Amino acid sequence: MIERIHTGDRMSKIVKHNGTIYLCGQVGAGDSVTEQTTDCLSRIDALLKEAGSDREHILQAIVWLSDMTHFAEMNAVWDAWVPAGHAPARACGEARLAREALKVEIIVTAAEKHSN
Secondary structure, three states: OEEEEEEOOOOEEEEEEOOEEEEOOEOOOOOOHHHHHHHHHHHHHHHHHHHOOOHHHEEEEEEEEOOHHHHHHHHHHHHHHOOOOOOOEEEEEEOOOOOOOOOEEEEEEEEOOOOO
16 A cells, blocks of 8 residues: 655655655755755654654665765764664765755655554
């Protein structure tokens, strides 16, 4: 069964299928890479919680930066956010994002968290 949450005409914010959670690309508010990354990761936390998961269950993350010169600044926030021992498979690349002001977009796939 496929479950779609917060579905609009173009996309769903969350799609769940067979215990796997797919989040649409998340961006954050703010002017700096640090602000945008922090806000983006906060949004990911909220969506994962709503979907029945958390950052310890992230399987894969794809990070898009508007400019690879932001790599170290984004990683400083990312490294503090990822729980020790739970780093997901990750890719990071440079892309033109949807709006000029955007510096970071992150796409996450996670496993559902099952209570014992």
